[in-house]
Structure formats: C-alpha cells, structure tokens
Amino acid sequence: MAAPGHYLRTCIAWAFYDWANSAFALIFMAAVFPFFYQAMVERSLAAETGSAQVRVEAPPPAGEEEAAAVDPAASRGMAYWGFTAGIAVALIALLAPIFGSVSDRSRSRKKFLALFALVGMAGCVGAAFVPAESWLLASLFYIVGDVGFAGSIVFYDALLPHFARPRDLDRISTAGYALGYLGGGVLLALNLWWITCPGDWGMPDGDFAIRVSFLSVALWWGLFTIPLLLWVPEPEAAPGGGKERGWAALTAGFRQLAATAGKLRRYKVAILFLVAFWLYADGVGTVQKMAGTYGKAIGFDRDNLITALLLTQFFGVPCAFAYGWAARWIGAKRAVLLGLVVFMLICTGAYFMQNVTHFYILALAVGAVQGGVQGLSRSLYAGIIPRRLSGEFFAFFSVMSKFAGFLGPILFGWLALGASRLPILAVGVLFLVGGVLLLLTDIDQGRRAAAAEDRAWGEGEG
Numbered sequence: 001m002a003a004p005g006h007y008l009r010t011c012i013a014w015a016f017y018d019w020a021n022s023a024f025a026l027i028f029m030a031a032v033f034p035f036f037y038q039a040m041v042e043r044s045l046a047a048e049t050g051s052a053q054v055r056v057e058a059p060p061p062a063g064e065e066e067a068a069a070v071d072p073a074a075s076r077g078m079a080y081w082g083f084t085a086g087i088a089v090a091l092i093a094l095l096a097p098i099f100g101s102v103s104d105r106s107r108s109r110k111k112f113l114a115l116f117a118l119v120g121m122a123g124c125v126g127a128a129f130v131p132a133e134s135w136l137l138a139s140l141f142y143i144v145g146d147v148g149f150a151g152s153i154v155f156y157d158a159l160l161p162h163f164a165r166p167r168d169l170d171r172i173s174t175a176g177y178a179l180g181y182l183g184g185g186v187l188l189a190l191n192l193w194w195i196t197c198p199g200d201w202g203m204p205d206g207d208f209a210i211r212v213s214f215l216s217v218a219l220w221w222g223l224f225t226i227p228l229l230l231w232v233p234e235p236e237a238a239p240g241g242g243k244e245r246g247w248a249a250l251t252a253g254f255r256q257l258a259a260t261a262g263k264l265r266r267y268k269v270a271i272l273f274l275v276a277f278w279l280y281a282d283g284v285g286t287v288q289k290m291a292g293t294y295g296k297a298i299g300f301d302r303d304n305l306i307t308a309l310l311l312t313q314f315f316g317v318p319c320a321f322a323y324g325w326a327a328r329w330i331g332a333k334r335a336v337l338l339g340l341v342v343f344m345l346i347c348t349g350a351y352f353m354q355n356v357t358h359f360y361i362l363a364l365a366v367g368a369v370q371g372g373v374q375g376l377s378r379s380l381y382a383g384i385i386p387r388r389l390s391g392e393f394f395a396f397f398s399v400m401s402k403f404a405g406f407l408g409p410i411l412f413g414w415l416a417l418g419a420s421r422l423p424i425l426a427v428g429v430l431f432l433v434g435g436v437l438l439l440l441t442d443i444d445q446g447r448r449a450a451a452a453e454d455r456a457w458g459e460g461e462g
Helices: 004-032 035-051 072-106 108-127 135-163 166-196 207-225 224-230 248-264 268-297 302-330 334-351 354-383 385-416 424-437 443-456
Strands: none
Touching: 004 072, 004 108, 004 135, 004 166, 004 207, 004 224, 004 268, 004 302, 035 072, 035 135, 035 268, 035 302, 035 334, 072 135, 072 268, 072 354, 108 135, 108 224, 135 354, 135 385, 166 207, 166 302, 166 354, 248 268, 268 302, 268 334, 268 354, 268 385, 268 424, 268 443, 302 354, 334 354, 334 424, 354 385, 354 443
8 A cells, every 4th residue: 555645645646637627628618718719700700791890798788787688699609619519529429438448458548648638738729829710710629629638537537546545536536626626717817817907918909818828728737737647656457458559459449448338237337327427417518618608698798707607616616625525424426416406406597597696696506516516426436337447437437428518518509599598497407317317326336346346356445
C-alpha cells in the first residue's frame, strides 16, 4: 500500500485534471463560446438576407423586466449550436469504446489522455482565429475541441479505481468536480474581466478579448494536466494485454470492444445503472450546454448570463465537497436521487422564468447539485465494475453520457427552431425517468459482483 503522503499527492494530482479541463467545459460549452458562436450565426444570417448587421448581444433587458418571446434570429443560432454540440458528442461516442479498449490492453491510459487533451487544445487555438462570420469553421473547431475534451475524460475516469481506495471513491470523485468548478470559475472570472474591460489589459476590443480567452483555455488546460502526467501511476494492462503495439493494439481493441457487450451481460446492475445514467446525464449535459443560449434567446443580456454561470461555478465548489461527505451519511445513490429531483424543479422553473433574477436563482440551484450528481455517478459506477477492465467499461460509461449528450442538444435544437420554451421543460422528463431507473438499481449487489470478479483475477481490493 502506498505511503499516506504519496497517496494524497496522487489523489490531488488526479483531481487537478478536473481543474485543468473544466476551463474548456465552462468557457467553451457554456459561458463564452456559445454566445460568440450565436453572434456569428446571426451576423451570417444578416449578411445572407441583406438586412442590417445584427447586434452581438440582445438589447439590455434591465434586470427585472419581463423577458420577451424567443427571438427568431437568436433561436436559429441556438438551434445551430445544439446541432454542433450534438455532432461533437456523437463522434466521441463512436470513438470512446475503441480507445478505451486499446488503453486497457496497451497500458497507455495516460498517453491517450495526453493525446486527446492536445487535440482539445488545438480546437481552442483554432477557434481563436476564426473569421468573423465563419460559423461553420467555428463549428468545426468546437467539434475538434469537444472530441479532445471528451476523449481525455474516458482515460481520466478509467484511472480512478486503480489508485483510489474503495472507501475514498465518493470523496475523491466529488473533490475532482469541486476543483473543476473552482478552476473553471477562476479562469472565467479573469476572462470576464478582460472581455468587459479590454482596455485594462491593453486589448483593442471585446471581440479580441474573447479570442484571447480561447487561447487562455488551451494554456490553462495544458499547464494543469502536468501533475497528473507526473504523479498518477499508469495502471497495469488488463490480463492478456500489454503486448500489442501500433496497429496490432488497435485491431485488438476492436476485437475487445466486440467482447465487451457480452461481458456487460454478466453485470446486470451495471447495465441498469448505465441506462439510468444515459437518461439523466442527457439532462445534465443539455442544461450545461444550452442554458446560456436559451437565456439569451428569451432576451437576457450576455454579461448577466455569464455572471450567473460564474456564480454556478463558485457556489458549486463547496456543494460538490458537501455531496462527497453527504454520501457517507445517506449513501451516494440517495444523494444522486436528491439531485435529480432538484434538476426537475430547475427545468420547470426555467420554463416559467420571466426575468434575469429567476435565472440567477436557477443558476444557484444548478451549482448546488450538478457537481455532486456527476461526481457520485462516476464513483458509483467505479464501484460496480471490475478494476482490471476499467478503461473498457468507463469507455462505455462515456458512450452512454455522450450519446445522451448527442440526443439532448439535437432535440433541443430541433424544438428551438419553433422559437419555443418547450425544450427546457422536456429535459425534465429525462431526469424523472432516469431517477426511477436509478431507484431500481441495486448498487450493493453490483459492488459484490465486481469484487468477486477482481478476486477471481487475483487483484482483490488492495
């Protein structure tokens, strides 16, 4: 067993990758890039129709004034954004199981994590240099960035059950999300400062500052990935793996992927959990990616929306830590179910909200439960799968979340074409059905099955 100091350093180094990649999750998925992209779409539509240049932001709605009906031009931008986000996650859903299997067989989880992180950083850098009305090119760079982000998460999650003690899984996983909230929030606060006051930083205007913020995401991501690469040990390959190299490893990965579905049949609890997770993760991902553009489409000011998302980040830090501790008292499953109830109330409130104060209240509610639901879902799953196949099984975990992330934004975008508030209300159904299935999932039985499998392969629980 590792010395206490070494174990703590490993846990912190692993969790800091959440700090690193959350800059992309917040600034590209939710807070800055969606508004930048939506404005590009509106400019392009204005140029095509020969109408006057559209405003980059909606007219200031004065905090307590009622929001107008969904603006058609903003609705089109919201729809295109939904389609772009959906395509990105569909691609990673197809790639994740293949590379997850390869990582298990070739002892290369950290190498693949670094590779995908570099791809994500390249998408950030590319987005910083997109011409003003080239929304299709912006879509391409976002897709590249999201594929890199999501791909790296497959290998990041797969490291967790190899170094974390079983009793620490919930706390370490939620600590990662808490650090992610804090790290993303710190960089977003800095970005918001130079976007709103570019002159203070020697920048010519807000558009230039926005583009610099994309470069800052790449730098932040790369810098804070270093602790994981240095101090988190690379797990051993799965039995029978580790000998393949290059093309042989890839073809072995395809063969292994074909066998994974059969293996999953032996873990009925894991299957039921994955289906439940597929549904409610769809809801969480859709809320995260579409909240800002939804708020803008119904008339809220961009700066107010970004500030609300920043509030979500910082409020989410203590709440995510609290979730990790609460799981020890009421159980991780009950804590997740509580969060899903809150998400259903959030979706209902978002359908009826009329002013920006309502948006701030809902942002706080999201911050209270989002990190806990995501972190505890990761640790619940880590506890019901065999550690020797963590990369392979976490790839399927990622596939479920990514296919969910594909369907949610696409559905949201399709409904948004009708300039309707209906999409956000429909998301609540996903939390309801996913919660019911999670309620039916016997987590204790799943843990016993996974432990028995590990013992059979001589690993035990360390």
